[in-house]
Amino acid sequence: MQTxxxxxxxxxxxxxxxxxxxxxxxxxxxxxxREIIQPMDVTLMPHAHPHVExxxxxxxxxxxxxxxxxxxxxxxxxxxxxxxLIVAELNQMKVAFHVHSVSRIHRISWEQIExxxxxxxxxxxxxxxxxxxxxxxVLLLDYEKVVYDIMxxxxxxxxxxxxxxxxxxxxxxxIAEDSPILRQLLHDTLSKAGYSDLVFKEDGKLAWxxxxxxxxxxxxxxxxxxxxxxDGHHFTKKIKEDAExxxxxxxxxxxxxxxxxxxxxxxxxxxxxxxxxxxNMLVNHLDRLLHV
Numbered sequence: 001m002q003t004x005x006x007x008x009x010x011x012x013x014x015x016x017x018x019x020x021x022x023x024x025x026x027x028x029x030x031x032x033x034r035e036i037i038q039p040m041d042v043t044l045m046p047h048a049h050p051h052v053e054x055x056x057x058x059x060x061x062x063x064x065x066x067x068x069x070x071x072x073x074x075x076x077x078x079x080x081x082x083x084x085l086i087v088a089e090l091n092q093m094k095v096a097f098h099v100h101s102v103s104r105i106h107r108i109s110w111e112q113i114e115x116x117x118x119x120x121x122x123x124x125x126x127x128x129x130x131x132x133x134x135x136x137x138v139l140l141l142d143y144e145k146v147v148y149d150i151m152x153x154x155x156x157x158x159x160x161x162x163x164x165x166x167x168x169x170x171x172x173x174x175i176a177e178d179s180p181i182l183r184q185l186l187h188d189t190l191s192k193a194g195y196s197d198l199v200f201k202e203d204g205k206l207a208w209x210x211x212x213x214x215x216x217x218x219x220x221x222x223x224x225x226x227x228x229x230x231d232g233h234h235f236t237k238k239i240k241e242d243a244e245x246x247x248x249x250x251x252x253x254x255x256x257x258x259x260x261x262x263x264x265x266x267x268x269x270x271x272x273x274x275x276x277x278x279x280n281m282l283v284n285h286l287d288r289l290l291h292v
Contacts, residue, residue: 012110012234014226016131018138019086019102022074026099027106027131027138029226031256032088036102039083049150053098056085063087064151065096071146072126090144091255091276093151097143106133113140113228115202128178129228140228144255144276145181168194171290175200176207176223176235182276186222186253189279195286204230208238215244220290222282225254225261233268240269249289253282 016027017036042054042065053065065085069076077083077100085096113129116139126145131138173195177183183200190198199218201207204227211218221239223232232252239245249271257265257275265273272285286292 012231013107014110014231015105015107016138016140017086017102017105019084019099021069021072021100022077024072024074025136025138027140028086028088028097028143029140029256030105031226031258031261032090032143034087034089034094037085037087037096039085039098051150056096058087058096061094063094063096065098066146066150068097068099068146071150072141088143089255089258090147093147095147106131110204110227110229110231110234115228125180128226142179142181144179148181164192164194165287165292166194167292168287169196171195171219171286171292172197172217173199173286174207174211174218174221176202176204176221176227176232178202178224178227182224186279190283193283195283203227204232204235208235211239211245211248218248220286221248221250222253222286223250225252225256225265233264236265236270237268251282251285251289 015030018027040056042056044054051067051071053067055062055064082101084099084102087096113131116127116130126142127139128142129140223235225232236250239250252265252270252273255276257273262273271289274282
């Protein structure tokens with residue numbers, strides 16, 4: 001299955017592949033997906049996490065297969081012949097999510113995605129948004145957290161900051177990141193580096209409101225791309241089109257940095273773009289842009 005990247009930058013839109021697991025309907029950002037394939041024979045791994053079915057070899061790459069139903073506590077498929085593997089790339093790592101069926105691609109606005117409030121605690125922790133479609137609701141999962149819970153080395157926890165600079169404490173940063181686990185990991189790693197004056201917001205809209213109300217309070221911005229209500233590209237574009245804010249350094253820190261998406265980040269005016277989990281590179285660019 002081939003996917004298309006949105007041509008325009010900063011439109012606050014995304015394309016979502018809708019799929020089913022058990023009785024639930026879910027979506028994944030097209031930008032995360034490399035391909036969708038039929039299930040393959042897996043090689044079992046000793047002492048593997050119970051949510052990992054095994055590994056597959058796909059064009060000379062070794063890729064772990066995650067049973068998404070088990071990872072989110074859903075029942076197994078009743079019709080395994082319609083199962084699919086969604087091969088995704090997150091934090092510079094490829095994984096295959098075993099799902100029960102794939103329907104179609106929808107183009108939507110981030111404004112259509114609401115934050116989860118009434119879901120069960122376990123699923124709410126793994127859900128970054130709810131998409132209200134015409135005939136049903138689609139849950140947008142926090143796939144980074146799904147992978148991190150199984151393989152912690154895939155997140156920022158595996159990244160360490162080797163040096164601490166006391167001058168960094170005098171710089172105030174506004175950080176837009178919707179994932180709770182990544183907010184905590186960013187807080188911990190940046191604080192260890194000396195960047196201790198940090199303000200976190202859960203999406204680009206909240207970050208924009210904070211920045212609009214306190215235009216001179218911040219020395220730099222870090223933003224994810226994929227966030228409900230307002231994504232990082234749209235947030236960056238609004239900053240760079242504002243006469244009072246446009247000189248403020250903006251760093252896009254995302255698992256979605258690729259050739260096409262890097263170009264989109266350039267188009268909206270990002271001062272630097274770094275792929276998670278390269279936190280040392282993030283600190284180096286902060287030092288450069290903030291003259292630490």
